[in-house]
Amino acid sequence: MRFSSTLVAAAALLSGAEAAYKGFNYGAFFGNQQAKVYADFKYEFEAAKALPGTNSQFTSARLYTMIQHGTKRDVIQAIKAAIDTNTQLLLGLWTSAGQAVVDDEIAALKAAITTYGTKFTNLVVGISVGSEDLYRITPTAIANGEKNPGVQPAQLVKYINQVRTAIKGTGLASKPIGHVDTWTAYNNASNSAVVSALDFLGVDAYPYFEKEHANSIGAANATFYDAYKKTVAAAKGKPVWVTETGWPVSGPKSGQAVASAANARIYWEDVTCSLLRNNVHLFYYTLQDIQYSNPSPSFGIKPGGDLKAVNPLFSLTCPKPLRARLPHTIQPVARHNWIARADVGGHTIIRTSLTQTVTSQSMSTVFVWAPIPTASSSEVVNSPASMPVSTPGSTFPGYPQLDQPGDLTPPFVAPNLVVSIDSSDPNKVIGNSYTAQISPTRSTLIVFDVPPSSPKTCNLVFAVPPAFDPAYIAPMQLTAPGGISVSRLDGPATVRTSASTVVRGTPVGAVLALQSGNKYTVASAPCEAGQKVSYRVDSLDGLDMSFFQMTSPALGLFIEMD
Ligand SMILES: *[C@@H]1O[C@H](CO)[C@@H](O)[C@H](O)[C@H]1NC(C)=O
Ligand SMILES: *[C@@H]1O[C@H](CO)[C@@H](O)[C@H](O)[C@H]1NC(C)=O
Numbered sequence: 001m002r003f004s005s006t007l008v009a010a011a012a013l014l015s016g017a018e019a020a021y022k023g024f025n026y027g028a029f030f031g032n033q034q035a036k037v038y039a040d041f042k043y044e045f046e047a048a049k050a051l052p053g054t055n056s057q058f059t060s061a062r063l064y065t066m067i068q069h070g071t072k073r074d075v076i077q078a079i080k081a082a083i084d085t086n087t088q089l090l091l092g093l094w095t096s097a098g099q100a101v102v103d104d105e106i107a108a109l110k111a112a113i114t115t116y117g118t119k120f121t122n123l124v125v126g127i128s129v130g131s132e133d134l135y136r137i138t139p140t141a142i143a144n145g146e147k148n149p150g151v152q153p154a155q156l157v158k159y160i161n162q163v164r165t166a167i168k169g170t171g172l173a174s175k176p177i178g179h180v181d182t183w184t185a186y187n188n189a190s191n192s193a194v195v196s197a198l199d200f201l202g203v204d205a206y207p208y209f210e211k212e213h214a215n216s217i218g219a220a221n222a223t224f225y226d227a228y229k230k231t232v233a234a235a236k237g238k239p240v241w242v243t244e245t246g247w248p249v250s251g252p253k254s255g256q257a258v259a260s261a262a263n264a265r266i267y268w269e270d271v272t273c274s275l276l277r278n279n280v281h282l283f284y285y286t287l288q289d290i291q292y293s294n295p296s297p298s299f300g301i302k303p304g305g306d307l308k309a310v311n312p313l314f315s316l317t318c319p320k321p322l323r324a325r326l327p328h329t330i331q332p333v334a335r336h337n338w339i340a341r342a343d344v345g346g347h348t349i350i351r352t353s354l355t356q357t358v359t360s361q362s363m364s365t366v367f368v369w370a371p372i373p374t375a376s377s378s379e380v381v382n383s384p385a386s387m388p389v390s391t392p393g394s395t396f397p398g399y400p401q402l403d404q405p406g407d408l409t410p411p412f413v414a415p416n417l418v419v420s421i422d423s424s425d426p427n428k429v430i431g432n433s434y435t436a437q438i439s440p441t442r443s444t445l446i447v448f449d450v451p452p453s454s455p456k457t458c459n460l461v462f463a464v465p466p467a468f469d470p471a472y473i474a475p476m477q478l479t480a481p482g483g484i485s486v487s488r489l490d491g492p493a494t495v496r497t498s499a500s501t502v503v504r505g506t507p508v509g510a511v512l513a514l515q516s517g518n519k520y521t522v523a524s525a526p527c528e529a530g531q532k533v534s535y536r537v538d539s540l541d542g543l544d545m546s547f548f549q550m551t552s553p554a555l556g557l558f559i560e561m562d
Pocket of ligand 1: 190
């Protein structure tokens with residue numbers, strides 16, 4: 001019996017109440033080929049549910065095979081572990097090793113049904129016949145050194161039909177049958193018969209590997225969604241599940257893609273969080289891949305070691321969805337050169353460049369930006385005194401108020417002078433501006449007047465708010481990730497300081513990899529009460545960003561006082 005088309009349609013339109021499946025991919029063996037047994041799978045499923053910052057959402061597991069590793073056709077012990085941990089299952093049957101192995105896979109599938117009955121079948125959310133088998137037969141795969149034979153589309157359709165026949169009249173009869181492959185395989189008309197035979201398409205998409213496309217972390221979200229949308233376009237109306245995606249935490253450079261935990265965090269925030277928000281079935285790659293081996297690249301959220309004891313290599317929290325709170329009249333007119341928006345006299349003012357102002361309808365949030373200092377003007381008009389500092393309690397339009405991770409703890413001091421300098425144009429005077437620029441050639445000097453009656457200890461902190469959604473309203477543009485190093489200047493910086501006139505400084509601290517939603521303590525020292533103190537912020541590791549120094553949400557360099 002075919003999975004009924006009404007059920008397919010219902011699955012395609014998941015309502016808020018029908019939560020999408022969220023999980024990881026679980027191989028049948030560790031990196032040293034040692035088979036995972038019941039206790040290993042159980043430990044992994046439990047660790048996935050306990051991941052900090054995920055609200056215990058990762059309760060599903062995708063398997064690649066029904067066969068316990070190292071046996072001919074014993075049922076994989078992950079099934080019993082899933083039953084005992086109430087883990088939903090996207091089953092997999094391995095189809096790249098010929099009919100005899102497919103027969104074994106089907107035998108193990110039937111054995112699982114008879115052994116465990118509805119305890120098992122009730123947990124099954126889908127059955128994937130094959131994994132990347134169509135990709136493996138392509139010239140690209142062969143050029144990439146693929147050794148597994150893969151399978152021709154006509155043969156794969158036969159396997160799919162064999163599985164349909166096998167589950168007829170069993171507890172799995174109503175479960176959707178799919179296949180997992182790359183978007184390029186689905187996008188290839190020669191594989192159209194496979195798509196026709198399926199109830200759903202599982203797509204594996206890794207911008208990291210897409211060397212022939214723009215694949216820096218900055219382009220990764222667009223590259224991922226391009227692959228996803230091409231799969232949807234080829235799906236003949238069938239649901240598309242994301243069966244593998246992820247960004248490596250370590251490994252070689254691939255095209256423009258740099259493997260690092262900081263970039264994996266950006267990928268998580270952009271791609272994973274948007275899939276979670278949009279209720280798309282998702283099996284992330286992966287929870288841990290480094291146990292008993294040393295894969296490169298490595299995609300594991302967790303490093304090697306005791307899976308429940310070790311911490312994730314990056315934060316798994318997702319920024320709060322803000323779209324609904326934004327006034328719908330705001331258009332992304334200024335995505336690339338947006339500078340500021342304000343509500344003045346009942347109108348939103350979007351400042352798109354130093355010279356151009358666009359007004360639109362009123363909005364409820366009150367936030368007033370002062371006029372932007374003219375950076376290019378030869379005459380520097382601002383004096384520190386004329387630069388209003390936004391106060392705590394003022395809010396950025398559309399931004400959730402109060403209690404943001406990384407908000408400032410009063411009492412704190414905001415800077416009164418923000419001056420960028422350019423080592424590629426050392427005599428250029430950029431002058432005082434709200435916008436700080438930090439790149440391999442640009443640094444920013446930030447000056448504080450520490451109050452005379454300061455407490456004992458001053459902490460120099462650098463705050464980065466959680467990601468903005470939509471990104472075009474963000475007061476921060478991150479062109480390339482990296483860190484910052486901060487020096488205390490031996491003398492004051494002024495509005496006329498340039499790279500050629502800046503005085504020397506002494507390094508006081510650094511942040512190796514800036515990530516959103518964090519407040520970093522760069523340095524702690526006795527407060528220099530009553531003094532004017534100047535700091536210089538330089539780019540580390542290629543960081544290229546510009547940001548509005550502001551207090552709500554906290555963004556930039558501040559002094560917090562204990
Ligand atoms: C398209 O699919 C066919 C059949 O799977 C395969 O032989 C061929 O190599 C694919 N073409 C490309 C460009 O990947
Ligand atoms: C990622 O791409 C999707 C689809 O184009 C888009 O809706 C979303 O806003 C993008 N997210 C970011 C952070 O760029």
